[in-house]
Structure formats: structure tokens, C-alpha cells
Amino acid sequence: MLNLFINSALIENMVFAYFFGMCSYIAVSKSVKTALGLGAAVTFVQVMTVPLNYLLNQYVLTPSNINGGVDLSFLSFILFIAVIAAFVQLVEMIVEKFSPSLYNQLGIFLPLIAVNCAIMGGSLFMQQMVGTEINSVGDSIVYGLGSGIGWWLAIVMMAAIREKIEYSHVPAAMKGPGIAFIITGLMGIAFMIFSGIQL
């Protein structure tokens, strides 16, 4: 399980290895505070939706006693996205109630967690890993936590770098997204040193 966690958080990092959740990653990484908030929300949604989708996958989509032995796996996209959309709605309501300032800062990107590829991608990868790395609900929780924290780590690091780079002389055409892509690429190369770690 520790291996699965390290693997999903560092080696197969959502951002650096699969480019998941790049849209909000580039757009919201301008201040560390906002990045921390969004990262926490994404990790929470990830930890909740991956196990839910795991259960749905095991008992509803693949042939089992509940659905009478019918293979419904072609419906997995639509079912996963429905679970995710419902959950994001819930998180949005919670954040609005308990932290209105964070809610205003995150703005449009809170509902956009629903279309954050990291969440959907986490569920789809989980579906592929069933039978190999993931064999129980516990495994799927660990995977959700690991991949969420990996994304969180990436966006906070990125935000910290971008806060500093404000004071550097970046070529005019590179300001904003251009330099953000290059930095992410270089961070990705740095993260490649984790590959091959076995625990």
C-alpha cells in the first residue's frame, strides 16, 4: 500500500507524468494560498470519488450478482462523471458555507473541478488497475489520496515558483502561460528521478 501511495503521488504524478488537470493547474497557480485551497478541494474530491467509483465498477458495471451478469462497462464514462459532478456540487456548497473568502478566490474553478481531468483520470486509471495494484476499497482510497496529494504538491510548488518569478526578467512573449509550461516541463524532468523507487 505504501508502494501504491508513493507511486501515485511521486512517480506517476498526475501533473508531471500524465498532464492531468493542467487547465486549472496553469490558471490557479498564481498565489500559494489559492493553490493550497484548490489542491485541498481536489484531494478531498479524489479521495471520495475514487472509492465510490471503485465500488460502482465492482458491483454495477462488471458482471456480478447485482446486475444479473450483464457487462455494462461501456457505461463507465457516464456513471463516473455523474458521481464526480454530484460530489463537486457538495464540495462547492461546503466551501461556500465555511470559507466564503476562499470561495470567492477560487471563483469559476471550483465548479470546474468536475471537469478536472485529474479526478476523472484518477477514476479511469483506477478502473484499469483493478486486479493488479488495486484489489480492495482500501487500495482505492490510498490511490485516490496519493494521486490527489501528488496534484496538490505540484500546484503548490508551481504557485511558489510563480510568485518568485514575478520579479524576474522574463521575455515579454513568455510571461504567463509560456514560462509556466517551461517550468512545469523542467519540474517534470526533476520528478523523473523518482522513477524506479520500490518500497
Next chain:
Amino acid sequence: MKLSKNFTNPLAANNPVIVQILGICSALAVTVKLEPAFVMGISVTFVCAFSNLLMSLLRNSVPSRIRIIVQLVVIATLVIVVDQVLRAFMYDVSKQLSVYVGLIITNCIVMGRVEAFALGNKPWASFVDGIANGLGYTIILVMVAFFRELFGSGSLFGQTIIPESWYIANGGFYSNTGLMLFPPMALIIVGCIIWIHRTINKDLQEK
């Protein structure tokens, strides 16, 4: 006149990927080779065009409170169609694309165009807008894949381009850049494309 401007605008000046920074999530991982990049681009164009068309037809009958769910259902249905067609007719490519076909659902371009354009415009204009944005996305994917496949594998569309005799193994001077096949290089290439694009279009530069 206006329609043709709607069509050409997303291809370069207002490209969804490099100007609006949308849809990068699923874009870059499929760019190791040209063929999957091309297929991915066409799939996104299809989904984007038809989700725009359908949502534009439904725009007056869907209450705005539940529109996100309706959009997701329409988009997910179209993606399931694409996935099944790819599995039936292009099995190898669909294996290479793996989960990224499913991730067209969460591609911000599709959702973004429905929200920003299809909900306020007539069906035909929305359809054209969807095709144009899909093609704008395809262009960037193909550009990135071109460089990665040429320098990473020495081939294009699976056809060897670099002559065999150039390689060091055969007594030549050349070897493929393995780093090109790793994910970070896709990001750096997109960064360079943005750099060139904004050097030409100065009005896009920040501050």
C-alpha cells in the same frame, strides 16, 4: 462573412490551446506519435462539433440551473460513441489512447465552447464553431507530435524518416533524443509554441 471569421479565429488568433490554455489535460500525453495525436484531434473535433450542435438545439428548453448536468450527459454520450467506434475500427490506436479517450469528457474546450458559444447562438453557427475549435486543438497536437516523433523516434506516422545509415550503430553520427519521448518535453514544446505565437501576436502579451 461572420461565419467564416468564426471559423478562422480559433485556428490561430484565438486558439483554444495556446491562447485560452484549455484542454491541455488530455492533449499532451497522446503526442508521442503522430497517428494517435491525429486520431485524438479528430475525435475531439467530432465531440466538440456535435455537443455544440445538440446543446444549441436544446438551449431554450434546458433550465439554466441544471444545464451543467445536461451538458455532461450529452458530452459523455458522444464520447461513448467515439470510444466504441475506435475500439471497433481502430483497435491499435484505441489501445494507445487508453484512458485519454474517456478524458475527452473533461476536456475544457468541449465544455467551454458549449458554455460560451452554443448556449447563445443558432445551431449552424455553433456547429461551425465546434469544428473550428476542434481543429485549432488538432493543429497544436499535430505540431507537438511532429517534433516529438521526428526527434524522438526518427519517424513520422510510423514511417522512418532519418536514414538508417545516419545512426551511430551503423557507423553514422546521429542518434534519437530519448528525452523527447518523456512527458516533460511536450510541455516545453508547447511553451516554445506559445512563445513564438505571442512574439508574432504582440497584443496577447501580458502587461
